[in-house]
Amino acid sequence: MEVADAKQLKEFEAENTKPKPKPKQMLAEQMMVVATLKEMLGKNF
Structure with a gap:
C-alpha cells in the first residue's frame, strides 16, 4: 500500500464515521x- 492509498483510506474511514x-x-x-x-x-x- 502506498502513502496516497493510505491517506485515501483514512479519509474514507473518517467519512464513514460521521x-x-x-x-x-x-x-x-x-x-x-x-x-x-x-x-x-x-x-x-
Whole structure:
C-alpha cells in the first residue's frame, strides 16, 4: 500500500464515521429550502 492509498483510506474511514442525517431530517431541510425559495421569488406558484 502506498502513502496516497493510505491517506485515501483514512479519509474514507473518517467519512464513514460521521453521523448520517436521518431521512425525515433531510426531508424537513429540503422543504425549508423550497419554502424559502418560493418566498424569495414571490408567491406566484
